[in-house]
Amino acid sequence: MSQQSSRVAPRVFMSYSHDDKEHRDWVLALATRLRADGVDVCLDRWDVTLGGNLAHFMEKAANASYRVVAVISASYARKADERKGGTGVEAQMLSTRLYESMHSDQVIPIIRNNPTTPPLLPAFLGGRLWLDFRDDQAMEAAYERLIRDIHNAPVDIVPTLGPNPFEGKSDIEARLEIRNSPLRWHSPGLTGDVEFIYSQNSGMYTIGTGSCQFTLELSPRGTSSVYAYRDPLDIKRLIPIGGVGVGV
Incomplete structure (x- = not known):
């Protein structure tokens, strides 16, 4: 029987504005999914009972043992800047936390219900890298990056x-080494198109990174086409897409 990992689960505090039921339910769904993926999420809907101390709960936003996922709707940004309601209290705590360490990455801004371009951000998060959760069709990529x-x-x-x-x-010698480096023929990206000058290449081109890396082996077929082989050990099969073989 395998033993469970002894690694302590990362702790996250969800900071958001109670804009409407749809927004609150979206945050609940995100927090639920994060917990399923091994993140110990602190959410008011779970951690504050009737008669509970909201001020004590919000103090966790300043607790260094928590990273903070701040769901930045347009309403959140305005309340944070105006220091209104619970959002304003949390924003004050987060501002202090970030100003104490300007290089801190403890607050992760994610954008939702925030239609302007660029999105409206509270002043204390200006210049911070954020994740865009506005497009439901593209949300999976954003969620994977977050987790x-x-x-x-x-x-x-x-x-x-x-x-x-x-x-x-x-x-x-240095010039030859630079020009003949295998990394000249390597695209580490996991998605997208690659283009290279085949006449200057040995016929081997590496795509991807880590466990998603594979080698494409090519040879000339004519003046305008090439053969793509399945011989490299890191390719199981080739899927033709528009006349080009994609290795998997």
Whole structure:
């Protein structure tokens, strides 16, 4: 029987404005999904009972053991700047927390019910990187980025730092090494199109990163087309899309 991980679940405080029932229910659904994905979420609808102390609950926004997911609707932004209601109290606490550490990433702004371009942000979150949850069709990508950030499991991992290509080499040797580097023929992105000059390439092109990385092997078929092979060990099959094979 496998043992459960001893790693402590990350703790998140949900800060949002009670705009209307639809918005409150959306926040509830997000918090529920985060808990299902291993995040210990603190939400007023769960953690404050009738007669409970709301001020004591909101103090958790200033607790360093919590990261804060701030759902920034247009109403939230206005209440935060005007210091109105519970949103204003939480904004005051979060402002103090961020000003104490200007490089802090403890508050994650996500945008919802905020139709302007650019979205309306409270002053204390100006210049902070935010996630866009306004488009339901594109929300899955935003959610994955959010959950990865909370669990410290980024998609884009910092590559290993390589050696100085000029150290201990002649100028010609360094130039050849740079031009013939395999990384010239590597696109680390997980989505999108790639383009390269086949006549300057060995026929091997790497796509993706980590467990999603595979090698595309090509050879000339004619003056305007190439063969794509399934021989590389990191490709299970090729799916033709518009005449181009995509490895999986």
